Amino acid sequence: MNYLKTGWVLLLIMTAAACGRKKGQPRQQEIVQNIRQLDEVVPEQVRERLEYVAGNEGVMEDSVPAFRLAALQYAYSEGKGAALWSKNGQAAQVTDSMMQWINAAGNYGLNPAHYHARALNDVQNHFRAGKDAQKDAALWAKMDVLLTDAFFKMSYHLHYGVAPRDSVTLRKDSLLSDTVLANLLQTALQNGNISAVLQQQEPFHPGYVALKEGVQQFSLQFGGMHWDTLPQQYYDTLLFKQQLAARLIQTGQLDSTGFTVTDSVKLKNAVRKFQKEFNIYPDGVAGKRTIQLLNKQPQDWLLQAALNLDRWRKLPDTLPGRYLLVNIPAFRLNVMEDTASVVESRVIVGTPRTRTPILNSVMTNFVLYPYWRVPYSIVFKEMLPQIKKNVGYLAEKNLEVVDRHGNVVSPDSVNWSKLGRNHFPYVLRQMDGLDNSLGILKFNFANKFSVYLHDTNNRSLFSNSNRALSHGCVRVQAWDSLAMYMIRNDPRPEMRDSVRAWLDNEEQRVYSMTNRLPIYIRYFTAEMREGRLQFYEDVYGEDKTLEKYFK
Incomplete structure (x- = not known):
């Protein structure tokens, strides 16, 4: 380490020590005589900004919190305080690319404001406005530090998500250290390719990729729209029907061609179509719940989708080749194999008071004709x-x-x-027996909540649209298909017939799996399904808890 770099490191240590001593805003203008002087003056302006962040509880000069002050300090100490995104009054080619990512952050379920969008766009406008701005060392330093923080923050958010992780979603690789972040930025700058580095941070799970495409399609179709809200109560009046029809035409459930407001059948079918798309009981009546969803604006739906992109980012980088996924709000179970669903079933999950927990585990066995303790x-x-x-x-x-x-x-x-x-x-x-609350089969997997998957003796409940009805365990409609899938690769070829015989004879048996099945119980209130963005009710209020991190 040479003396100049040593000096910068010492200076940054002193800067960090100043944390808690709030300073005034860094200088907002410093015009140099010759544009070639910028590389000499900008480092001092950068230092001022890092010192300001340290003394302002981590909040940057545009009032947006820095991702991690230590990462900024490390990145600039490596470069002896020099600007990373410009040289002698010329912005690096990747600057425009980074700005495109920031301004289009909504396409990735992210909020542009988190990445200093307003302040950076103002800087860009100043540079376009006149030559004096090109000689302003303060402006170049401001852009540089904000861009660096935006890159670090976006890299982390694309990889791990915006919301905090819990003990279930915490991963072994859950840290982008200061060194790793600085190396990512250095790679992007040297190769002149911001997109390649940021895209590598995103999950590659098909569910995430499909949902991201759905967000972009939805945004293109409805993002710029705003519709009038309907009265909170259904009224069988001509005016209400006109308002309802206009709303359904906007989102494509009602074809306006040849439609008259007196065509009650066509209007009812349009309401029913909307209800099916948003998983409400399709009675064709614009009741309270239907009107609530009709009144949600496009940005509300996009936010809901964004929360679920974030949930995908909490999963491991690589999922097993085969696994079972229970999606609580969708009331659905899927066994995934090589990205394809090979078993699908309706499920019943816990009520809001007795919730089914989020968890990761491995299915080890199933019990035929079980006792229920x-x-x-x-x-x-x-x-x-x-x-x-x-x-x-x-x-x-x-x-x-x-x-x-x-x-x-x-x-x-x-x-x-x-x-x-x-x-x-x-x-x-x-x-045990057909009247047992666990039904005929119980699927076991280790977990601290004492929950499991099982059949039920009340199978009529699977026809309900809202199936948050259990005490926490997951009731499976297609228990038979799931059991047969679990034994299909058993090295003992007679085992399939044996299990069938045990079922017919109502024998209490335990089948231990030779190939254990990873299981993930998760909470996704939006997904791409059958080529369209589909939303589910926030049955446990988890979306409301997450929304504050996206404001």
Whole structure:
């Protein structure tokens, strides 16, 4: 390290030490006599800006927080404080490319404001306005530091997402260090190709790629639109029907050709088409929920899609060749193999009060005709009050009482009035059979939440449009197809017939998988499906929690 670079490192250490001492705005103008002097003056202006960020709690001069001050300091110490995006009053060719990425950040589910869009566009306009701006060292330094921060922030957001990660989505590679970020920028600048470096940060999962394309298509079609809102309550009036028809024409559910507002059948079919697209029960009536969704503006839908691009970024860089994915808001399960869905099923998930958890695990076995050990939360909240009223409730629900030694005891021998949350030395177990709440099959995978996938004895619920109905476990409609998929590659060719025989004979058996199946339970409220962007209800309110990170 030479003396000049050593000096810059020491200066930046002193700058970092100044953190907490808020300074005034850095100089906003410093005109040089000769444009060739810029490379001598700009480093001092860069230093001022880094010192300002350090003393302003990480907030940059345009009031947007820096991604990471240490990364900025490292990048400029490597270059001895020299401008990274210009030389002697000439912007690097990649500057325009970076600006295009910033201004088009919405196409990637990102907010341009996070990347200093307004301040950088103002700088660009100043440079176009006159020759004095070209000699302004302060303007060049401002552009340089903001662009560097924008590149670092966008690289990270494209790779890991905007929202914080939790213990489930935390990955082993979850850190772009200061060194890595600086090397990415150096590669982009040396090769003159910002796009190649930023694109490499994005996930390659087909679901992410398809959703990103859907966002861009939706933005082109509706992004510039704004429609009038409908009254919050349906009115069977000519005026309301006119308003409803105009709204449905805008998004293509209603063809205006030859349509008159008195054509109730055509209008009802258009409402039904909208309801199907947005996963509402298709009754053709513009009820409260339908009107709420009709009133959502294009930017609201684009934000919802952006949140889900962010969720894809939380997944590992590489997914297994085969895995099972449960999408909670879609009430759907898919087994993916080589990017294709080979098993699909409707599912029932937990209610908003008893949520199905987000998790990663590996499916290890399934149980035929399983017992159901009733969770104590259900025992105390739902069952014990009923048992105290009528002990016959146990027989009605096919429940047996098991003591701490594993022995089945007679319900009549238990003094139920003395039992409660603080004293309950028993387990309630629902016996196997067709009336068991777990149904015929239970799929096991290790997790701290004690949830699993299973069949159900109440299969009529799969026809509901809203299927957030369980206590947290996932009920699977196509349990038979899933089980057969899990044994199809078993090295024992007779196993498929054996499982079928166990099912026919109602035998309680455990099948241990030879090829375990990774499972991901996730929360996607938007996806590309059958060639169009499809949205789902935010059943657990998770979208609302994430929205604040995108403002």
